[in-house]
Every structure is written in structure tokens, then in C-alpha cells.
Amino acid sequence: MKTQLTFLCLLFSFITNAQEDAWVYFTDKPDATYYMNNPLEMLTQRALDRRTTQNINLDNLDIPIASSYMNQIKNATGITVMAKSKWLNALHIRGSQANIQALTSLGFVDRVLFANHSLNPISKFFNRNYTNKDEGENETLANYNYGNSSNQIQMLNGHLLHQQDFTGQGKVIAVFDAGFPGVNTAAPFQRLFDNDLILGGYNFPDRNTDIYTRNSHGTNVLSTMGGYVDGQLVGTAPDAEYYLFITEDVAGENPVEESYWVEALEMADSLGVDVVNSSLGYADYDNTSYSYAYSQRNGQVGFASRGASLAVSKGIVCVISAGNDGNKTEKHISIPADADNILTIGAVTSTEAYASFSSIGPSFDGRVKPDVCARGQAATVSSTTGNITTSNGTSFSSPILAGMVATFWSAVPNLTAAEVIQFVRESADQFATPDNFKGYGVPDFQLALNNALSTTSFELEIVKIYPNPVNKKLTIESSNNAEGKFTLYNNLGMKVLEINITSISQSVQLDNLSSGIYLYDFSSNNSTLQGKLIKQ
Structure with missing residues (x-):
């Protein structure tokens, strides 16, 4: 006894x-x-x-x-x-x-x-109820030899934005991953260093600034956005700027990684980052008592999920991989892919078919997940030594999509983060009929750009300029018969049209202009209106 x-x-x-x-x-x-x-x-x-x-x-x-x-x-x-x-x-x-x-x-x-x-005491989490490509002609300013990476860019119509010289300029992407060995030495990343596009980073598990270390997963991920090898690999945002954050410790699975993740998100916010890509997910921990049941994947339980949901309120677009559990017994998206106000990315094949390993939705509270998809089966990536190869996973569909978000946003930089997310969703091929496998489907970033430009308000107190996009005839309407000058520039900054506006409503014929994106300037007395115009 x-x-x-x-x-x-x-x-x-x-x-x-x-x-x-x-x-x-x-x-x-x-x-x-x-x-x-x-x-x-x-x-x-x-x-x-x-x-x-x-x-x-x-x-x-x-x-x-x-x-x-x-x-x-x-x-x-x-x-x-x-x-x-x-x-x-x-x-x-x-x-x-x-x-x-x-x-x-x-x-x-x-x-x-x-x-x-x-x-923990038993909690009742709030459950919400949710009801469940046009390819335009544009002036070609740049051509890229994508090689084997062409499919993963072209299925998103990303090449059309690249041709208009939108490649992520002026936007900053933070990459949260497990390590970035070889990024500072391998040839596919040299262009980033030549153009001072790597801004720095932090290693949260080791609490230091040694970012070119640990696991190679982050190196592969970064290559889909910022990598460049002519004729082999061109990233979706080759001219964006990058911060590299190590938040993952591959030696084990512990929820402290979620806290590192949120710390990195807050640091990214403080540095002015625009887009975050995270090809990480949390469902099963070494201590199974810490693991998440599907019923907890509602965006309100996971520490990382709650952090991610706040990012858009700070002006950041979070792009997060859905997970690779589609072939497992528990197939659903992981933490923080269940977060609200983010873009959760599933994987498709080269033919835009659902990739069987891609985690499915919806979130437990019924929201559409994944949000959209990109190529994740046999995606073209770079190794740590610079070899161009292929790899599978939503780990790669997510950064491919994140790079395109930055490229799209560089074309319409005055959009809010929430508007960017919505335009991307609305451009996808299943937007009207989403499902649990591909969500809203595969986005069309040229369509997203067209929609963003056409719905932007082109009104001042004294003038309206419409329609946008325009085919042949543009109308400039003045509410107070204010006289002014209307000037149109092409993407090279060359003046292609200049007329004086002298009546309440005046039409301008644009038949002779090539299709593409133009910049306009309307000046009248003390007022100036500037914007972008799509000529179809």
C-alpha cells in the first residue's frame, strides 16, 4: 500500500x-x-x-x-x-x-x-452562416522567356501583366518559411541581389538574422516568386522586394511556431510589407493534445489564424497554402488557412484540374475554402544549388499566387488590401459556383485588372470620365461647364492625345489608339484628375 x-x-x-x-x-x-x-x-x-x-x-x-x-x-x-x-x-x-x-x-x-x-474551459465559438477568362489585347512592353515555368504563370494570365511591365515593382512581399539556404549564392536569386530586392529578414527559432540557413523549403518557395533564369524559370513577381522570415522549426511540431508566425506577421506590418506568403500549416502536433480537430478550424481558435485575420485591417494581404492533406482521412484545410479575410490557396494540375493532395474546404463554420487555386502539381522551382526542377504541394501554388497578387497590386497601387482580395476572388473561373476542392477556382489576373480599373471612381465634383474600359468613344462630362484640358499618355509616358474641354458633355474618339492601358490627366482651374484608362 x-x-x-x-x-x-x-x-x-x-x-x-x-x-x-x-x-x-x-x-x-x-x-x-x-x-x-x-x-x-x-x-x-x-x-x-x-x-x-x-x-x-x-x-x-x-x-x-x-x-x-x-x-x-x-x-x-x-x-x-x-x-x-x-x-x-x-x-x-x-x-x-x-x-x-x-x-x-x-x-x-x-x-x-x-x-x-x-x-481549457469549454468555450462556444461564434459560428457564422455563409451561402455557399477574358484575355484582352494590351501593348507589349516586355517579353519573358519563361521556359518550364510558363504554364504556372500563363494559367493565371500573369504573362499579360508582365507584358504591360507590371512585375511587382513597389510592392514588398514577406515570406514565412522554414529556411532559405542557397538564396544568397544560387544563380536564380542573383537578380534579386543585383537589384537590391532582398531587404532583410529574421530567424525566429534561433533569434538572430541568419536567414540563409535551416530547411530548403523556403528557398524553393521564394524561387516561384522572385527566381529568374532566362528560358527556365521566371517568378510571378520578379521585381517585388522581399523580406525572408524563418518561423518554422522542422525538428519538431510545437505550437510555439504559431507564435513565431504571428510575431513575424507583426514585424512584417511594422516594416510596411504589402503581401505575406506562408506555405506553412498546423494541424497535428507532436503532443497530440495540442492538435486541432476539424471543428476547431473556424478561424477563431488557432493562434495563427486569429493573427492572420487581423492582417487585412492593417493593409496586408495574407496568402496561405491550404495544406496537403487531400489524400488523408482528415482532408480539411489547416491552421491558419482557416482564417477569415485572407486568400487560402489550393493546388491544381497543369490542366487546372484539382490536385488530389490539396486540402479541401470548407472551414468548419462554412466559409468557402480554399479561396482560389494555382498550379501546385509539378510546379517549377529552384533548388538550393540553382538547379531548376519540379515539386508538388500547395506550398508552391501559394507563392505563385502571392507573387501575382503583388504584381496585380503594382498595377493598381491605390487599392486597399480588402479590395485586392475581392478582385482576385471575383476573377476566378468558379466564382459563381464555388466548391470544396478548388474554391472559387483559378483567378484571371488580367480580368482582375480590367475589373479594378473599370470600377475605380473617376469622379470629381466637376467631371466624370466614362466608360472605362472604353472601345471607341470616351465621354467627358462636366457638371458646372468647367473648361479644362484632357491629356492621354501611353505606358512609355508619351503623350498620344491632348484636347481642350469646352462643353458640359464632350465626346472623344479613340478609334486610332491601340488597345492597352493609358494614363490620363484632366486639369481644370484648381482641380486635377488623374487615372488609368483601358482601351479595348
């Missing part, structure tokens, strides 16, 4: 002292006033400019976690701080169940949630 009692005591001691992962959430941000008055203390100028362009105000999410709160948690008995999130006002911590639970006695601690779902 005494032996059994000793054994039970030891067992109880082992259970209560076993190391658990958890998130501790705080009640407030006492330093908010200071940071609101000093925004450059928390965001770069580029990040602030991105907010201004999209009419996004600073809010409490932007305020860093109170250092006094962090220090008290760090000094608490038996607690190790692994990561932090200002958006969710939380720290990822590790310690015994008892030591973690003891933190709830601190006045500034709102709650603690364990990664082990069985240790």
Missing part, C-alpha cells in the same frame, strides 16, 4: 510539473498614449504610408505589449517566455500547469489558454 501511495505521489508530481505551452493574455496596454503620440516608435514610415494610402487609422492593436507586464511574467516562477504578440496582447509561455495557472492571480492578466485544449 505504501509503495502504491509513493507511486501515485510521484505520478501526481510528474503530471503537475510537466512542461506545457500556453498563451497569457493581458487586460490592457497602459503605454497607449505615448505610442499614439510617437507612431515611429512602433512602425516604420513605410508602414505608416501604407496605412495612409488605405485610410487605415492607428489603433490599440499597434501598441506594443507593456514592458512591465512582460518583465513580471519573465520573472515569474518556472515560466519561460517563448514569443509575443502585440495584436493579440499575449505572450507564448512554457512552464508547468500549476505555474502557468498561478499567473491568473496577477491583476493585469486577463486569461490563460493552454495549447493543450483539454486544459
